[in-house]
Amino acid sequence: MQGSAKQPISEILKATFTRGEHWEASLLTWLDEQDLLLKVAGSVLEGQDVQEIIEIDERDHFFVTGLVFRPPESAFVAKFRANGRDPVQFSIAKPDLLEVRKEKDGSIRWQVIDAKSSSDVKVRRDD
Numbered sequence: 001m002q003g004s005a006k007q008p009i010s011e012i013l014k015a016t017f018t019r020g021e022h023w024e025a026s027l028l029t030w031l032d033e034q035d036l037l038l039k040v041a042g043s044v045l046e047g048q049d050v051q052e053i054i055e056i057d058e059r060d061h062f063f064v065t066g067l068v069f070r071p072p073e074s075a076f077v078a079k080f081r082a083n084g085r086d087p088v089q090f091s092i093a094k095p096d097l098l099e100v101r102k103e104k105d106g107s108i109r110w111q112v113i114d115a116k117s118s119s120d121v122k123v124r125r126d127d
Helices: 011-033 047-056 073-082
Strands: 037-039 061-065 097-102 108-113
Touching: 011 037, 047 108
Parallel strands: 037 061
Antiparallel strands: 061 097, 097 108
């Protein structure tokens, strides 16, 4: 039995990745031109750091790119247990975008967006 060699990436797969990268770059450029983009760079952040970044921005609706953060483990554990489930360990989050909406009641709603160029990918949203 021979060792498995890495298969070369097909030209179709390369083209698909390239298309996705171009689409995401176009999306970020458009959001930036519309003054809807906040770019964050740096190390892994904690929840409090992300909250401060969001609160400092004066816009009511914007998108954040470049975030790398640790999910709030204790909040997830509590939520899983409240629903009768065993907690799941999450790794560091690196979302393509974070959409932020500051509500009139003072609350902040945000959701992670994975910027896919493929129409074949479906996302389920629970509100």
